Amino acid sequence: MCIFCLPQGVPNENWSxxxxxxxxxxxxxxxxxxxxxxxxxxxxxxxxxxxxxxxRLPVLTYLHRNNAAVVRCAQPLVGISxxxxxxxxxxxxxxxxxxxxxxxxxxxxxxPPMNALANRAGGKGYxxxxxxxxxxxxxxxxxxxxxxxx
Numbered sequence: 001m002c003i004f005c006l007p008q009g010v011p012n013e014n015w016s017x018x019x020x021x022x023x024x025x026x027x028x029x030x031x032x033x034x035x036x037x038x039x040x041x042x043x044x045x046x047x048x049x050x051x052x053x054x055x056r057l058p059v060l061t062y063l064h065r066n067n068a069a070v071v072r073c074a075q076p077l078v079g080i081s082x083x084x085x086x087x088x089x090x091x092x093x094x095x096x097x098x099x100x101x102x103x104x105x106x107x108x109x110x111x112p113p114m115n116a117l118a119n120r121a122g123g124k125g126y127x128x129x130x131x132x133x134x135x136x137x138x139x140x141x142x143x144x145x146x147x148x149x150x
Contacts, residue, residue, distance in 0.1 A: 008063040010035050014098040015060055015069075020045060027055035035060040037094035044094065047087020051076055053124055058095055069099050075109075075116075078125035092132050104134040113139050 011017045016038040020026045026049050027034075036045055036059060049057040056074030063069050076088055096105045107127050109116055116126050116139065129135055 009065070010060065010063055011038075014038055014067070014100065015063065018045065018059075027057065029054055029056065030059065037091070037098035039097055040091055040094040044087050044090050047085060048091035051085035051088040053077060058091065067099055067101075069095075071095060075111075075119060075124045075126055077123055078120065078128070079123040080120050082128065082131075084131050089132055092127070092135065096134050104136055107135050107137045108140055109137065110140045 014037065015035045018026075018034045018036045020042065021030055021034055022032050024030075024032065026046065036057075040048075045057065049055040052058075053074035053076075056072075058071045058073035061070050061072045076085070077083065092105065096102055099105075109126055111119075119125055127135060127137055129137055
């Protein structure tokens with residue numbers, strides 16, 4: 001089990017230790033041990049991984065004592081046509097429910113805005129609040145003060 005996560009209080013009732021990556025089949029670039037929302041079924045986890053670039057589904061990277069979570073992942077494979085995945089949409093809702101009292105998830109895309117838009121032409125892209133309920137999507141340049149980029 002991930003010894004670095006235990007001090008953060010996981011696993012707990014909201015976050016489970018995932019064993020689906022022990023042979024690096026789910027996501028070859030992630031560690032063997034990851035934490036995912038307890039409510040996410042195996043089918044939902046696998047479906048979300050298939051819909052994310054390089055299989056990098058959202059996994060817990062930090063859990064604050066107030067249960068606020070930092071989760072990392074790769075971009076969804078939406079493309080220009082706006083392809084959807086019911087598995088990924090369910091998984092993102094499981095993420096929100098794993099944070100008790102959170103009315104929404106704040107998705108921060110750390111790519112430059114032009115890269116995020118250009119990646120759609122290559123079959124990738126970003127989450128849309130039209131399809132993912134209870135999320136707010138921001139670009140990193142919208143979240144950080146302007147002097148951060150000078």
